Amino acid sequence: MKVNPEPSTGVIDTGGVHRYAVRVYYEDTDAGGVVYHANYLRWFERARSDLLERLDIDQGAALEAGEGLYTVAEAALRYRAPARLGDVVVIETFPESVGRVSCTLRQVAWRGDRALCEATVKVGFIGPDGRPRKQPAVWQQAFDSLVAGRTPSQPSASGPDSCPEGQE
Numbered sequence: 001m002k003v004n005p006e007p008s009t010g011v012i013d014t015g016g017v018h019r020y021a022v023r024v025y026y027e028d029t030d031a032g033g034v035v036y037h038a039n040y041l042r043w044f045e046r047a048r049s050d051l052l053e054r055l056d057i058d059q060g061a062a063l064e065a066g067e068g069l070y071t072v073a074e075a076a077l078r079y080r081a082p083a084r085l086g087d088v089v090v091i092e093t094f095p096e097s098v099g100r101v102s103c104t105l106r107q108v109a110w111r112g113d114r115a116l117c118e119a120t121v122k123v124g125f126i127g128p129d130g131r132p133r134k135q136p137a138v139w140q141q142a143f144d145s146l147v148a149g150r151t152p153s154q155p156s157a158s159g160p161d162s163c164p165e166g167q168e
Contacts, residue, residue, distance in 0.1 A: 095143045
């Protein structure tokens, strides 16, 4: 009997934070075994996509129905320390603000208790014509529920344990 594994999934904790784990493979690194900077963007995207699934937001169905989907409007990243070959990196994602058309999400890549990279990403809802459109009310409510569930002690990547890339 052939058994196929399920793809990895993240979890949303009681504090309204989504956590998604990735392992650093050889393909993610340069010749020195350090993660190439653009891979954080890929991991952050994967974590955001998983977050939508955990919230029962089906962008594929919405696109097919002619409603629209989220697209990245802005992204700002700060690299703090390198991830290396074999590391397990946990991506935390939580909404900072939710509007009628867009959401601003905060994402932090962690190795244990060390912040490796942090990002602020603004996603906007667009229709099939590529123009901004009000996001579906149930989608906005799903994000609002995460904002409401966040605890004041939300982890921050700034602090004495953080340092710029390469200064570990």
